[in-house]
Amino acid sequence: xxxxxxxxxxxxxxxxxxxxxxxxxxxxxxxxxxxxxxxxxxxxxxxxxxxxxxxxxxxxxxxxxxxxxxxxxxxxxxxxxxxxxxxxxxxxxxxxxxxxxxxxxxxxxxxxxxxxxxxxxxxxxxxxxxxxxxxxxxxxxxxxxxxxxxxxxxxxxxxxxxxxxxxxxxxxxxxxxxxxxxxxxxxxxxxxxxxxxxxxxxxxxxxxxxxxxxxxxxxxxxxxxxxxxxxxxxxxxxxxxxx
Amino acid sequence: xxxxxxxxxxxxxxxxxxxxxxxxxxxxxxxxxxxxxxxxxxxxxxxxxxxxxxxxxxxxxxxxxxxxxxxxxxxxxxxxxxxxxxxxxxxxxxxxxxxxxxxxxxxxxxxxxxxxxxxxxxxxxxxxxxxxxxxxxxxxxxxxxxxxxxxxxxxxxxxxxxxxxxxxxxxxxxxxxxxxxxxxxxxxxxxxxxxxx
Ligand SMILES: [Zn+2]
Numbered sequence: 001x002x003x004x005x006x007x008x009x010x011x012x013x014x015x016x017x018x019x020x021x022x023x024x025x026x027x028x029x030x031x032x033x034x035x036x037x038x039x040x041x042x043x044x045x046x047x048x049x050x051x052x053x054x055x056x057x058x059x060x061x062x063x064x065x066x067x068x069x070x071x072x073x074x075x076x077x078x079x080x081x082x083x084x085x086x087x088x089x090x091x092x093x094x095x096x097x098x099x100x101x102x103x104x105x106x107x108x109x110x111x112x113x114x115x116x117x118x119x120x121x122x123x124x125x126x127x128x129x130x131x132x133x134x135x136x137x138x139x140x141x142x143x144x145x146x147x148x149x150x151x152x153x154x155x156x157x158x159x160x161x162x163x164x165x166x167x168x169x170x171x172x173x174x175x176x177x178x179x180x181x182x183x184x185x186x187x188x189x190x191x192x193x194x195x196x197x198x199x200x201x202x203x204x205x206x207x208x209x210x211x212x213x214x215x216x217x218x219x220x221x222x223x224x225x226x227x228x229x230x231x232x233x234x235x236x237x238x239x240x241x242x243x
Numbered sequence: 244x245x246x247x248x249x250x251x252x253x254x255x256x257x258x259x260x261x262x263x264x265x266x267x268x269x270x271x272x273x274x275x276x277x278x279x280x281x282x283x284x285x286x287x288x289x290x291x292x293x294x295x296x297x298x299x300x301x302x303x304x305x306x307x308x309x310x311x312x313x314x315x316x317x318x319x320x321x322x323x324x325x326x327x328x329x330x331x332x333x334x335x336x337x338x339x340x341x342x343x344x345x346x347x348x349x350x351x352x353x354x355x356x357x358x359x360x361x362x363x364x365x366x367x368x369x370x371x372x373x374x375x376x377x378x379x380x381x382x383x384x385x386x387x388x389x390x391x392x393x394x395x396x397x398x399x400x401x402x403x404x405x406x407x408x409x410x411x412x413x414x415x416x417x418x419x420x421x422x423x424x425x426x427x428x429x430x431x432x433x434x435x436x437x438x439x440x
Pocket of ligand 1 (some may be wrong): 300302303309311312314
């Protein structure tokens with residue numbers, strides 16, 4: 001079976017024999033696709049490199065019936081360039097998250113648009129934290145693990161602004177049993193997160209905590225190494241600022 | 244097919260890069276039937292090399308001593324350190340002959356998905372040496388791939404925090420290259436890192 005003119009991004013590549021690459025793609029129509037890219041490691045010819053870069057949209061052609069396809073063509077949609085500074089670490093993070101959580105050949109057209117928009121914003125700069133929380137939410141929704149933020153999981157009623165709630169992955173929000181617990185949130189704040197009203201209170205912080213515990217739950221012990229790398233980057237960035 | 248020893252040898256030879264079943268078989272049969280003395284020398288040298296070659300304690304390059312010839316060379320400027328991904332990259336720069344500083348070999352690049360982090364690459368050791376030896380300039384000569392760029396960024400940020408001057412090798416049009424054949428990404432980078440004449 002031959003698939004042509006498929007829009008997609010490279011998530012990850014690794015050497016596969018001396019001249020080929022094993023590539024993991026995230027494509028608009030077929031979700032995750034794994035291919036052998038034969039000859040893509042060969043030396044440049046007339047200065048034209050066949051190296052593939054993450055965070056760049058391509059048009060791909062591949063063939064094959066089995067799970068492992070053969071990549072035939074990869075053409076950049078725009079000129080490739082590299083993310084820098086904080087955006088680079090966020091780009092690594094979202095790719096690793098996709099790589100770990102998304103199964104091969106999952107259909108993801110809706111999430112593809114969100115991912116493409118997110119990468120575009122990483123390149124154009126600006127505040128990214130809210131965008132990062134949103135793309136995490138979109139990914140969880142796409143995988144069928146979407147957060148339910150406005151509703152009490154026990155009663156099915158809307159949250160009460162003045163009540164305290166606790167969050168458990170797969171269950172959702174319930175009235176807090178132990179109100180002194182660190183991860184107890186005020187209903188009003190949770191409703192702000194649901195409405196994506198990031199300016200209010202600690203909406204971003206709360207979203208981060210809830211998303212992190214949900215993501216960790218679905219990772220089920222698998223590592224998320226870019227998170228640690230990002231943490232270390234933040235440390236040296238803070239260090240540089242104090243000098 | 245040939246008996247356990249010969250089959251075993253073929254299998255062992257396949258651990259070499261670029262050697263598949265066919266070429267492994269050709270090599271094994273050549274060594275055994277045509278040139279036994281060469282096979283013996285190869286085996287001895289290999290054993291000796293495996294026993295005596297290790298990583299230089301400063302730059303991690305392969306060496307037979309504790310400190311390699313480059314690190315102990317009297318003509319090398321130890322205040323300039325060039326970071327490379329692999330011994331092959333170091334050889335390439337040495338053969339070009341224009342660099343008189345010392346090196347640090349990472350044996351890879353940062354790759355979160357593959358689980359390769361700063362510790363595996365010896366980055367803490369590098370940062371430690373930068374401070375101890377009062378290094379003046381750190382040159383980042385990692386590959387122009389996302390992983391290579393990430394590694395350069397990461398080390399660069401850490402080194403700057405230690406007040407070390409950091410530079411990234413320039414990329415651009417290959418010598419003898421014709422502009423119309425150079426891909427757009429390379430051209431953009433070449434323009435970005437242009438120099439005044
Ligand atoms: Zn050395």
